[in-house]
Amino acid sequence: MGLNSEITNVKDGILKSDAVILPGVGSFSNAMSTLIKLDLVSVLRDVVLSSKPFMGICLGMHLLMSESYEFGHHKGLGLVNGTVLRFDGNTGSSGKRFKVPHVGWNKIYTVKNESHENKWNNSVLCGIDDGSFMYFVHSYMTKPENEDVQLSVTNYGDIEFCSSFQYGNLFACQFHPERSGPQGLRIYDNFAKMISGNFKDE
Amino acid sequence: MKTVRIIPRLDVKGPNLVKGINLEGLRVLGKPWNFARYYYENGADELIFMDVVASLYGRNSLVDIIKKTSKEIFIPLTVGGGLRTIDDIHNVLRAGADKVSLNTAVINNPELIKIAAEKFGSSTIMISIEAIKKNDNNYEAYTNNGRERTGIDAIQWAKQAEKLGAGEIMVTSIDNEGTGRGFGIELTSMIAKYVSIPVIACGGAGTVDHVLDVIEKGGADAVSVASILHYNFVAQYGMGDDFSAEGNIEFLKRGKAGFSKIQDTTIDEIKKNLVYHGISCRFDEQNLEHQEAG
Structure with a gap:
């Protein structure tokens, strides 16, 4: 991707960077308590409130959400209003059971806004085809309070969930771009262009 | 509708990709990264790397292969074979693996599933169950790549693994593995009905219809294939590098005599057959796009 990256858990490293990626494997409460222990909560908030690209x-x-119901009820960073909820694999209008976690490839679709413009063009999803396959591994999904922040939605079982959102300089996705083949790599490519300021030149 | 995954499995011994029959009689087929790159470029949904002799010798040679592979392959990588401890798991995840496959270590110590799932997340922990049908029609789980009996009922073990926090279960019917006679449909369906986490069927594919069968009749959420793809790769590209290092290269010298049950094919052909039968998989646009670009 041509990006110099560093895996860091220290304040200075994060503050000095041009952009921040917050990946995640593990459980919500563990991750939050680790962020609190490392004193990174306010740093991440500052980054998101600045103009640095954040993924x-x-x-x-x-x-990033305000609260999660993963193994109890926990407060999140609260940068985006909304909750984190578990897939309920047993209910749904069709009454059909579906497997949780949701593991594998699934399609992401654009969310049309009132003016029918494609919001992807101004985001890291620029150039990606509507209905592209991305790789998902999760049991929980986000539900932003303000649906306008949603960039893409995905269907699983009989649920439609938010598979990515954009809030100012902040982009977040449920799928794993680094494991989604050439289409996923395009997201990093766009992210790199945003960091270097070349994104709008295309 | 579920989107089924096709997952090439790469058995590795030392520096080489190998393949056996009933998990035995390993033959060298080539260098693992050549196969890995080819499968990635041709529609594989994930890859599984297994160090097939690691648990026997207490070594794991996969870390270097994973480091190399994960830099150029951007689909999920699962690594298994000889992983014993939380540190072992941590090392392969750090090297670039997305998931680990555990068998021997968790049969010996089921709590390891719980500890690992809490530390790395359930989605990272795949439990591999290798089983043989007993005279009483129950399936018994085996460890050490099909070498050791455990006395543990495979179906009960699947349920326990799920409760302890496993994210996926890979099911291998040892009697079918490497034979090309088709998957262990009964074993797969018994486990798929009994657990609510995804089940990966492994071992036995000889034709594209075998893959279809284990999805339709076995209830598999994903299918792992090896010989059926490897033999196609070898037929097309030969053995490539030098294999003097270690292993039995008789297979490569002799051609595939004795493997007539396996009709080698490509991921594309497997997926075409699934789509034709109304099964959803990641197939359409991206593959076509890739062929044009390729």
């Missing part, structure tokens, strides 16, 4: 992936997306 949250999977659990990194969940952590």
Whole structure:
């Protein structure tokens, strides 16, 4: 991708960076208490409130929300209003059972806004085809309070959930772009262009 | 509708990709990363790497292969074979793996599933169940790549693994593995009905219809295939590098005599057959796009 990256858990490293990616594997409460222990909560908030490109992936997306119901009820970073909820594999209008976790490839679709413009063009999803396959591994999903922040939605079982959202400089996705083949790599490519300021030139 | 995954499985011994029959008689087929890259570029949904002799010798040679592979392959990578401890799991995840496959270690210590799932997340922990049908029609789980009996009922074990926090279960019918006679449909369906986490069927594919069968009749959420793809790759590209290092290269010298049950094919052909029968998989646009670009 041509990006110099560093895996860090220290304040200075994060503050000095041009952009931040918050990935995530693990459980919500563990991750939050680790962020609190490392004194990174306010740092991440500052980054998101600045104009630095920020990407949250999977659990990194969940952590941005105000609250989660993963193994109890926990407060998140609260940068985006909304909750994190578990898939209920047993209910639904069709009464059909579906497997949780949701593991595998699934399609992401655009959310049309009132003016029918494609919001993807101004985001890291620029150039990706509507209905592209991305790789998902999760049991929980985000539900932003303000549906306008949603960039893409995905269907699983008989549920439609938010598979990515954009809020200012903050992009977050439920799928794993780094494991989604050429289409996923395009997201990092766009992210790199945003960091270097070349995104709008295309 | 569920989207089924096709997952090439790469058995690795030392520096080489190998393949056996009933998990035995390993033959060298080539270098693992050549196969891995080819499968990635041709529609694989994930890859599984198994160090097939690791648990026997207490070694794991996969870390270097994973480091190399994960830099150029952007689909999920699962690594298994000889992983014993939380540190072992941590090492392969750090090297670039997305998931680990555990068998021997968790049969010996089921609590390891719970500890690992809490530390790395359930989705990272795949439990591999390798089983043989007993005279009483129950299935018994085996460890050490099909070498050791455990006395544990495979179906009960699947349920326990799920309760302890496993994210997926990979099911191998040892009697079918490597034979090309088709998957262990009965074993797969018994486990798929009994657990609510995804089940990956492994071992036995000889034709594209076998893959279809284990999805339709076995209830598999994903299918792992090896010989059926490897033999196609070898037929097309030969053995490539030098294999003097270690292993039995008789297979490569002799051609595939004795493997007439396996009709080698490609991921594309497998998926075409699934789509034709109304099963959803990641197939359409991206593959076509890739062929044009390729």
